[in-house]
Every structure is written in C-alpha cells, then in structure tokens.
Amino acid sequence: MKFSTFHLFHQNAGQTAREVYDDQIEIVELLEELGFDGVWVAEHHFRDYGVVPNVFTLLSHLAARTERLRLGTGIVVLPLHNPIHVAEEAAMVDLLSGGRLQMGIGRGYQSVEFENFGLDLAEARDRFDESLDMILGLWTHDAFEYKGRFHETNHPLTLMPRPVQRPHPPLHVAAVSPETVGMYAARGLPILADPAAPFKKIARAAETWHAVAAEHGVDAEDVELVASRSVHVAPTIAQAREDQVRFEAMFDRSRIFNVRSAPVDPATGRAAKGFEYYQDRYLKGGSVDNEFRWEQLEVIGDPERVIGQIQLIREMGFGNLMCDFGSTRPVPIEEMRRVLRFFAAEVMPAFR
Numbered sequence: 001m002k003f004s005t006f007h008l009f010h011q012n013a014g015q016t017a018r019e020v021y022d023d024q025i026e027i028v029e030l031l032e033e034l035g036f037d038g039v040w041v042a043e044h045h046f047r048d049y050g051v052v053p054n055v056f057t058l059l060s061h062l063a064a065r066t067e068r069l070r071l072g073t074g075i076v077v078l079p080l081h082n083p084i085h086v087a088e089e090a091a092m093v094d095l096l097s098g099g100r101l102q103m104g105i106g107r108g109y110q111s112v113e114f115e116n117f118g119l120d121l122a123e124a125r126d127r128f129d130e131s132l133d134m135i136l137g138l139w140t141h142d143a144f145e146y147k148g149r150f151h152e153t154n155h156p157l158t159l160m161p162r163p164v165q166r167p168h169p170p171l172h173v174a175a176v177s178p179e180t181v182g183m184y185a186a187r188g189l190p191i192l193a194d195p196a197a198p199f200k201k202i203a204r205a206a207e208t209w210h211a212v213a214a215e216h217g218v219d220a221e222d223v224e225l226v227a228s229r230s231v232h233v234a235p236t237i238a239q240a241r242e243d244q245v246r247f248e249a250m251f252d253r254s255r256i257f258n259v260r261s262a263p264v265d266p267a268t269g270r271a272a273k274g275f276e277y278y279q280d281r282y283l284k285g286g287s288v289d290n291e292f293r294w295e296q297l298e299v300i301g302d303p304e305r306v307i308g309q310i311q312l313i314r315e316m317g318f319g320n321l322m323c324d325f326g327s328t329r330p331v332p333i334e335e336m337r338r339v340l341r342f343f344a345a346e347v348m349p350a351f352r
Helices: 017-034 055-065 083-096 111-116 121-140 178-185 199-215 237-250 278-283 290-297 303-316 333-346
Strands: 002-007 038-041 070-077 101-106 171-174 191-193 226-233 299-301 320-324
Touching: 002 017, 002 070, 017 055, 017 333, 038 055, 055 070, 055 083, 070 083, 083 101, 083 121, 101 121, 111 121, 171 191, 178 191, 178 199, 191 199, 199 290, 199 303, 226 237, 226 290, 226 303, 226 333, 237 290, 237 299, 299 303
Parallel strands: 002 038, 002 320, 038 070, 070 101, 101 171, 191 226, 226 299, 226 320
Antiparallel strands: none
C-alpha cells in the first residue's frame, strides 16, 4: 500500500492566501522526510474553499522543494481548460520533476466555476471526454490531429516538450458510480475513489473496475487504484473519538456544501444534467453523524484500528491511500505535524 496526502489549500478565517501556501509547502516537505509516497493538490477557483487555481504552477514549485515525492493533480478539472495547454503544462512538470507527475482528472462539479468561465455544466462529461482524448493523443503521437465538438487541431500538432514518463504520466479518473467506473475501466484508466462515498461503495467501485477491465482484456497487474479517505490516528480509541467530535465542531459545513459549490443548473435550481447524484448530497448540506463517519466513511482510530481499516481497503483492490488529514479544518500546523509523525511511525511500517 502506498500512502499519499490530499491538499485542498483551504483558506481558513483569518489566513492570507500566502499563509496557506507557506503552511502547506512546509507540510509537503515534512511528508517527504517522513517517507510518504506522494501528494495531490486540488484545483479550485473563485472561493477560499481552495486557493490553487493552477495546480501545475504549484507542482512546479513543489518539484523544486522535493526530490522523491510523487506530485499529483487532485484533480485537474478538464472542462475548464484548453486540453492542449493541459498536455503542455503537465509534460513540463513531468520533465522538471524528473518523471514524478501523476495526473488525477475529473469533470468538476462546482457551478460557480463553470458559470464564471462561461461554460454549461451539463456539457461537463462531453468536454471531459474530448479533453482526455486530446491529451492522450498529444502525449503519445507526433503530428496529432483531432476534431471534436468543443476542440480541434487546426493542423497536425507535435507536443514540445513530451512527458518523461512513457507512454505518459499515470492517469487516475475521479469516479465512483458504476457507469463511470466501467467506462474508464474499459480503457484501462484507473479510478480515484470519492472520499464522500462509504466504504461499501468504493469496494463496489473497485470490484466493478477490475471486472470490466478483465472483460476488455486490460492488463491490470500494475494498475494502481486510489482510495481517498479522511484519515486520523490517535494513541487511543477514546482520544480518536474525542478528536472526531472536536473536528466536527470546528468544521463550518456551510462553506463547503452550498449552492455555489453544488452542481446546480441556474435555469432550474436543480442538479444539472448528469449530476443528479449530487442533488441531496450538496443542496441538503452533506450532513452525516459522527457514528456514520466512524463506521462507514473515515479511516480513524488508534493505530490498530487504522491499520485494520487500511488492510480492508487494500483487500478491496486499492493500492494507494490518499489521506486527507484535515484539509477543511483550521488545525494548527504544530498539531498537524504531530499527527503526521505519529501516522508515519505507528501505521505506515505495517505496510512496508
């Protein structure tokens, strides 16, 4: 099992954007020291929910501050970008980092982002698929040509520079629904499972991925599925329970779950076409009780319990645990350092 971390770059009340960057970069440097395998940086726009509008710029900086960590996009919202630019920027980061880039990609969901870029959220899936085809083509072919509904090459294009990794940097598609998982499994593209999906749902997603991949002759031996989870480990179960209650008390849910962040069609006030799954999840506040999180959502407890949960995730078919150690909580950096050191010392050795 590999261990990576998720970084939203959430700007808490009283913080400047520069302070967010400084704290998170310090944490990333600590992660390399502690032996984590990689980091994933989220893209968001127009809100303090996350203050990294261009993940490639940030990852280029991290490439110069680290030597070993895999540098992941968690995720690039492909419909918001020209796919040629994405292919170029990703290739440049892969080159600068010595082949350490891994690409998490998705169609996005936040209405505020699509509206301000003048895009129709209902087109997100089709835009995503076109962009994916173009990026893969540019990474792997000279004189690549493409003509689609939203994008086209006016003449044959050869990417300069090309990625270091061959045939291209690893790709992970954000997905959990059976339809989406199956669609990309057929192409051999591994999934990045939703942190808000319960354990049983991500288990089904992994099962579906492997079944569909096998049906289509995909060699899955070296494929790495990624499971994203909220993670916390404490010396005792009692302390972990207390910490969970404390974390929930400091979490302003309205800053995350609201109409601006929901995939809402402004014409109807309902979930946009293709996003019906999110109707209740976002517009009703995404609220679940602590017991549900403890049993069905989070990797949390003392080292023994956390190790057991991670073993189950590995048995589901996931090879990389993307750990969110509190991306939306105003946890002091000193406490975050202690938690990371404890996790690295008490949990990670069980999987090495």
